[in-house]
Amino acid sequence: MAIKNISSKSLPVVNLQPDLRSARGTRIQRGLAIRLLRVVTLILLDIISVSLAWKLAVFYGTPLPSPWTQNTSFLLLIITVEIGVIAVKGLYHPGKHRRNYFGLIQAISLSEVLLLLVAFLYEPETYISRSTFLIFWVLSIAFVCLSRLFIDIAIKIVREKGAARCPVFLIADIEEKEEYIKLIEKEKCYIVQGISDYTCLDRCNREATFEYLREQGIVEAFVSWSAIKNRLYVCWHFHSAGIILQILPQKNEVHHPKSVFSMIGEVPCMRIPAPIITGSDFWVKRCFDLFCSIILLILLSPIYLFIAILIKLDSPGPIFFRQNRIGLHCKKFKMWKFRTMVVNAEKLQAELEAKNEIKDGVLFKLKNDPRITRIGKFLRRYSLDELPQLFNVLLGEMSLVGPRPLPLRDVERFQTMHFIRQEVLPGITGLWQVSGRSDIENFEDGVKLDIAYIENWALWLDMKILLKTVRVVLQKTGAY
Template sequence: MTVKSMPVVSLKPDLRSAQGTRVQKGIIIRFFRVISLVFLDITCLVLAWNLAIFYGEDLDDPWAKKESLLVLTIVLQIGIIAVKGLYKGGINRRNYSSLFKAISTSQIFLLLIAFLYESNYYISRSSFIIFWFLSVIFLCVQRYIFDVVTKHLRRKGVMRHSVFLITDSAEKENHIKIIEQENCYTVQGIADSSCLDLRNRDKTFEYLRRQGIVEAFVSWNAIKNRLYLCWHFYTAGITLRILPTKSEHCHPKSTLLVIGGVPCMTISAPFIIGTDFLVKRCFDLCCSIVLLLLLSPIYLLIALLIKLDSPGPIFFRQERIGLHGRKFKIWKFRTMVANAEKLQASLEAKNEIKDGVLFKMKDDPRVTQIGKFLRLYSLDELPQLFNVFLGEMSLVGPRPLPRRDVEKFTSHHFVRQEVLPGITGLWQVSGRSNIDNFEDAVKLDITYIENWSLWLDLTILLKTVKVVVQKTGAY
């Protein structure tokens, strides 16, 4: 009997892993733009300060005489402008109303600091008002000139981003017009949605890497059934912009930016590509080694109890389907009678999972006495730390399933096989065995894949401890 799974590529990595750690493409241009804006803003603020001191009231003002306070003023104003996101690209640096609010907020802080710092002296109110007024005027004018110069250079073909468009022929012309309205992109290639299909996917991303593509525009219709593909763009260091249709909804990792006058879902690429999944693997490796050493006395105690409870081996090894359909042997402490797998066929009619993909029974007669205790506290899963150490599993991820379950998969279930399976996951901390429908479990797995982060893994691990201690849904 063969497993209905996708073609197996032995060296194919986890969906979330990058092909090496590297700096995001185009980051040098963006860094130069930000540094230029910061330098111009500082120049404008220093000029506004000196003019305010020159034309303000001639008082014994310690605020005007100390250069250290000028430095504090500049740092505070630049910091607030940065916090407001006004050094980001596109419409952000042209947001004059937010720039006005940022400068005004910094002026309020400066007045408060001036009052507390030198409460025994008069502070020139006219100097502050002039400084605030000139700061607003100079910064807005400088940003406007910067924007005009940038647009002129882009019309000449300088400082443009190489982008790739993936859309169906019916939407191609409209999407090209949207991209061209922004006047900062060069469309380097166009393909239809079939380039994201499983058989074409690797060639597509290899082509994008060779061409040095910084951003990719993908129509919602081309990606709505392939949302986990966002990880392919993310790990390739390519910013993904999803062009809308009338019925789109936001992806969990996306932010809305206006491109060509329309809202566009954007999933930004990381500055340093590949580090987050590398940290995950290092964390898995270190934790598995430490836990195997610390828990070795418990391993010996459980092994002794299993031997005394029923005849048969201490460990149970079963073939599971893991990353990209690869088969591997999962390790568990034996909790059933020795011939449990042969007896399962006679119990299929009592399966409590409604769609029949998984096999679960609350009062399974094959479970031994010590097995019930081990399952209650999930102690039977401890040997899977060996699978984590060998790189076959992770601490957190979708549970690897037996061949019997995978043979009943439909096409949309195979997204689970795109990431490294885990000992625990979102499914386990959201009800464990109480989930009686495999589709509900798949939805939780997809939610985990779409929202994955190191913090999410840590949160699931902490919740797992709570669920195990409380024995929630365990049998």
């Protein structure tokens, strides 16, 4: 079933979820219950296999007085070690991982060596007979591998009859869809529940697409490379919907930081898994922003007062400068700064446009801007003029880290591809600012850094950028 395309000429203001990276509410990953059931079943079968192997080894091996053969608590230790090593090796993961019999042999053999080491260190004078050890090792491998083989055969038979298949959605160009449907169906573990072309990922259609996927209970989405090559940031929509994204065919030079590689038939795919609980990372970020902004406002209040006095003594006009900026989903908000320019600075900008040093003209930057006051130069040099934006963070209009909010004059010159910047909360600092600040003379280079931040976003990346910001500010790199 193909979903209906929705056309819209109204751009760019959209009233969607609070941030591209935040789910609309908290969701559990699609298909999680089935995956958990599969893992629990495999673990139970492995426990039964290991227990049976141990009992038979003790029965048929050379009897020796040892707590290992006489105390059932040691059997729990044996099971824990074996299951733990198998889990660490990733052999409970779906697909080829659970069918990795060579990996199972390695994991079981390693666990046997660990158990021998534990036995020697625990009680070196008490022995386990060699025959018991060897029988247990061979039977553990045989029983675990046979139970996996039995599960694989049973699943294959059920899937051959069209049952126990994962519902997926295909997004591809019309000329590619037949080829991809054959490729997906060849795996016999998916059922294609809907098909659409690349336009369903367009900005105006995106919300309707993901609403449809949620209603249909789609677990995985297959998207052709040609449909997503210029839209890699939409992985956040699949991420926050709890849907696993499969990109096929995979080009060798393309690699998303959150991706793992898998095979669909003989075609390599870039698989971007969904989190178990969506939206949680973003709300941790928001709580971090709130906590830090409150603490910083309290600690920096004497500096605020000192700067306010200097501004008043330096030139006539207000202490703070509140300018309309374009924030999340292109909504206007008032951004706070310490005033660093003369009172009529915005009116004078029209006269200075011809001297703009940004090559493509989207932004306005002038190194020796005559509108800047004496104290303003100092404040800008150390980015102290940005401190009042902590109030914007407190109000939820900005984040500590994110793409910088731009004036309306700059956003009006955006091309469609630039608007991805507006789908996340703007920040006081960002990847652009710690990678050169005002020394970046081409707006496109700055946008690439903003998009790189959005695609690679994680809490640790925010921490890294904040630490780099301190260093950049102290070094006065690219500031004017």
